[in-house]
Amino acid sequence: MRIATWNVNSIKAHLEAVTTWLKEAQPDVVCLQEIKCENAGFPSFEMEALGYACAIHGQKTYNGVAILSRLPLEDVQRGLPGDASDEQSRFIVATVIDGAHAVRVASLYLPNGNPAPGPKYDYKLAWMDRLRAFASQALKQEEALVLAGDYNVIPEARDAKNPQLWKDDALFLPPTHARFSELTSLGLVEAFRSLHPLTEGAYSFWDYQAGAWQKNNGIRIDHHLLSPQAADQLVSVDIHKHVRAWEKPSDHVPVVIELRA
């Protein structure tokens, strides 16, 4: 089973890139972030025409996440537990059924958190605490679990072209790293780094500004975190970098893991 994560920076603005990539890459499951539309505005018809069922947790203008799947989706939950007052659509989780095999898959869009310090950074850290609580509960099932999305976390210096530029940024500050480490301490495995421990220069986001793409001035912030049962099935992780060079691209590219059946 191949499971992708992709922050599309508006599903409507980048629909052509999305459909082109789906036809080319043929992923089984796609976790989308920043769809920037309400559920009713999501191009479900176009996705279904390509063979994908859609589970959507949308929002007007900002945020919004979805899961596309060629395999049946069950037990869809929308929203990250832990704060009933949180109205931002940043989390959806569903079970993908592949015959006798099942994988619980989440699509998450972790808050950016800038400027830090400030209320936006406080929200980011609180959201990460809620994600840890969710993961802690889910791991008790001892099943294959994939938490995929735009984490807005640069895990290490080697995950940025110019790490010194990020030292005071919400994506790289020590409290951010501390909470990301809490996730891995629970037993979750960051898929790309587990298979490529020493690789440098592998990024998933390049800013639209200042020729960042042309200079490969990127950061790696789109991740799959795997339960031990999913990590045992991990075959490969591929960053589809070429998509960033397309006409009218998202500023993020798809990242795809393969799990053996």
Place this chain on the structure above:
DNA sequence: ATGACATATGAGATATGA
């Protein structure tokens, strides 16, 4: 140091992003 670029809303300028 600043802005550069892109998106949504809504019809100009502002909020957000990373």
